[in-house]
Amino acid sequence: xxxxxxxxxxxxxxxxxxxxxxxxxxxxxxxxxxxxxxxxxxxxxxxxxxxxxxxxxxxxxxxxxxxxxxxxxxxxxxxxxxxxxxxxxxxxxxxxxxxxxxxxxxxxxxxxxxxxxxxxxxxxxxxxxxxxxxxxxxxxxxxxxxxxxxxxxxxxxxxxxxxxxxxxxxxxxxxxxxxxxxxxxxxxxxxxxxxxxxxxxxxxxxxxxxxxxxx
Numbered sequence: 001x002x003x004x005x006x007x008x009x010x011x012x013x014x015x016x017x018x019x020x021x022x023x024x025x026x027x028x029x030x031x032x033x034x035x036x037x038x039x040x041x042x043x044x045x046x047x048x049x050x051x052x053x054x055x056x057x058x059x060x061x062x063x064x065x066x067x068x069x070x071x072x073x074x075x076x077x078x079x080x081x082x083x084x085x086x087x088x089x090x091x092x093x094x095x096x097x098x099x100x101x102x103x104x105x106x107x108x109x110x111x112x113x114x115x116x117x118x119x120x121x122x123x124x125x126x127x128x129x130x131x132x133x134x135x136x137x138x139x140x141x142x143x144x145x146x147x148x149x150x151x152x153x154x155x156x157x158x159x160x161x162x163x164x165x166x167x168x169x170x171x172x173x174x175x176x177x178x179x180x181x182x183x184x185x186x187x188x189x190x191x192x193x194x195x196x197x198x199x200x201x202x203x204x205x206x207x208x209x210x211x212x213x214x215x
Contacts, residue, residue: 010052013031016028018076022095022096027103057091097204116139145170148170148177149167150177151185164189168199
């Protein structure tokens with residue numbers, strides 16, 4: 001099928017996939033405002049058949065992920081090159097957790113998806129020169145800019161603390177989503193609260209339980 005007529009929702013689907021790097025069907029349902037998963041999946045199939053989207057099954061036991069093609073990128077990103085769109089297996093879990101977190105923020109904190117700027121969008125805005133650290137997403141509410149970071153695996157401590165300081169200097173609040181409050185990641189964040197008092201820490205399980213209806 002190549003004769004698809006793109007409608008506004010198609011453009012929204014492609015834009016959301018593009019700016020979050022990868023998405024699962026459940027995320028696209030929320031991001032694009034579908035009432036049900038079946039209608040979402042049908043539209044995704046049309047976009048796949050028309051060459052705008054591709055679905056890949058990469059991790060065993062994890063639902064397939066959707067990515068935009070170069071054809072879609074020309075439509076939604078004005079032909080700008082993709083930023084870090086090369087898929088890395090070790091990053092899929094992180095990217096899924098980021099999207100789960102974004103949907104949690106939308107439902108629990110009433111932050112519209114359109115008000116969130118993703119890491120990819122922030123990189124595009126700053127150009128394609130020397131790469132700087134960017135949070136997973138940011139938003140502004142009540143005059144305050146908040147950055148949200150999902151940190152599932154510990155980086156080198158100096159790099160981690162450099163990112164914490166950067167967030168302190170650039171945002172009113174920095175919220176870190178971690179696997180557990182007992183991890184070394186959380187302990188380093190706690191240790192940095194004196195120098196960077198805008199740190200808040202949230203366990204990933206709170207987000208996952210909310211997604212599964214265990215509020």
